[in-house]
Every structure is written in structure tokens, then in C-alpha cells.
Amino acid sequence: MRNAGLYIKRWLKADTVQENGARIDRITGTPQGGVISPLLANIFMHISFDKWMDKHHPEKPFERYADDVVVHCKTEKQAKFILRQIDERLTNCKLTLHPAKTKIVNLRGKSEKKYAKKYDFLGFTIRPQWCKTKGKSMLLPSIFISTKSETSIVGKFQKMQIHKKRITIEQLASDLRPIVRGLINYHGKFSTSHLRFIWNNLNNRLMKWVRREKGLYLMASLKWLWKKYKANPNLFPHWALVHHHGRAFLLYYIRAFHYVD
Numbered sequence: 001m002r003n004a005g006l007y008i009k010r011w012l013k014a015d016t017v018q019e020n021g022a023r024i025d026r027i028t029g030t031p032q033g034g035v036i037s038p039l040l041a042n043i044f045m046h047i048s049f050d051k052w053m054d055k056h057h058p059e060k061p062f063e064r065y066a067d068d069v070v071v072h073c074k075t076e077k078q079a080k081f082i083l084r085q086i087d088e089r090l091t092n093c094k095l096t097l098h099p100a101k102t103k104i105v106n107l108r109g110k111s112e113k114k115y116a117k118k119y120d121f122l123g124f125t126i127r128p129q130w131c132k133t134k135g136k137s138m139l140l141p142s143i144f145i146s147t148k149s150e151t152s153i154v155g156k157f158q159k160m161q162i163h164k165k166r167i168t169i170e171q172l173a174s175d176l177r178p179i180v181r182g183l184i185n186y187h188g189k190f191s192t193s194h195l196r197f198i199w200n201n202l203n204n205r206l207m208k209w210v211r212r213e214k215g216l217y218l219m220a221s222l223k224w225l226w227k228k229y230k231a232n233p234n235l236f237p238h239w240a241l242v243h244h245h246g247r248a249f250l251l252y253y254i255r256a257f258h259y260v261d
Helices: 004-013 037-056 076-092 147-160 169-186 193-214 218-231 237-241 246-254
Strands: 062-065 068-071 119-121 124-133 136-145
Touching: 037 062, 037 076, 068 119, 136 193, 147 169, 147 193, 169 193, 169 237, 193 218, 193 237
Parallel strands: none
Antiparallel strands: 062 068, 119 124, 124 136
16 A cells, blocks of 8 residues: 555556557556556545535535436535535536436426436436326336346347357356346346336347247247247246236237347
């Protein structure tokens, strides 16, 4: 720890070497893509933002991941005030707010000005939804997978070219299991209903694999998959999200069936 300051100074002052061998002198900031950059940035933000918020605005809950921050306010007036305060604080710390990402979002309250009704954070979209609580319908902030994450996941399935794999379904399930389990554990932490589009897309690719690998038509492919499901309902992690009876399993696939690349 005695030499920590020395090493940090060296990291901050180190030149950047490009792929072509050219050296670029840096004046401020951490090296772009450097292994130490996220750690140094988090230390800096912890002191310049987290500790400052705890001291000056302890009543305002917030979340921060790296340089992405969400601060919760009760009124429009509070939101405008805290935004000015944060802007001033970061300016004093030689930082600037992102002009496009920085905004006030109104999830459920009343305001004089019209604001965005949703925002994205860590792969999720937070937006209001009508929910029933204690017998009453209320407009409450709800969590959904973001369109960007959804597109990225479907693109990942597409690149895998599942239907072209000449392997057993057990091997196919083994390849997909870490991905599907990761989706359920992260994006399905609060609810799995908003992942329906992703499961439909994956199911279509499995159907395409069966039809191509086994040379079967739609209904025959569904029956073949049903036998596999009956023998091992946990073969694919998302199969466990379906009620354990044949009609629900078949409808799960029939409703989802459409063309995929």
C-alpha cells in the first residue's frame, strides 16, 4: 500500500501505444481499454460521487454501476435540483455529464413538463406498468429486458446456427444450458414473463433443428420434442418454465412457431 500512489501515478501518466506502434501522449484520464481503468474509475467515482451523495443527499437513494447512475427523487422539483447539484459536483471534479444519456425520467408522478417514461439500466428497461396490489390497480415501475439486450441475445442464437449442428439433442442442450441458465439467473431474476420473445425465438430454432435433423414435419417434430420433454423436463432450463403436461408444452411451441433465420 506504501507504493500504491506511485503506481497509480504511473498508470495515469503512461503513454498509449497503438496497434501500428505509434505512441500517444495522454494528458488526463485513465488509459482507454487499460486493465486498471475500471478499478481507478470506480475508486474515483466512489469518492467524488458516492461519498458526496451520502454526505449531502442521504435521503436520495441511488444506484451506480461504473459511470452509470440512477438517482431517485419524489418530485419534479427535487429531480431538477439534484441534477443541478450533481452537474456542479462533477464539474468541480473535472468530469462532465453525458449530454445524451443524462435526463429526468417520470415513472409515475405528475409534472409540469413532459419527461421520458422509461430508461435503460444494466440491460433492463424500467417503465411503468399497471399492477394489482391489495385488490387495487396501480401504475408502478416495472422491470423488463431492454430491447438492446433482447436483440443481442437473439443475435447470439442466430450466430450459433443451431439448426445446422449435427449433434444429439443432449449435446445441443449442453451447449445452450450455460447461456439459457445465465439468462434466467440475470434477466429472469424478478420475472421470466418478459423473456417470452427470447424463449419463442429459441424454441423456433430448436424446432428448425428437429425438422432438419430428423426430417420431420411440424406436428411430428412437436411429438418428438414432447417425448424428449417427458423423458427429461429439465433438459433445457427454460422448459421448466412450462407447466408439466403435454398440452401446455405443445401449445408453448405451436404459439411460438414462425420463421427464424
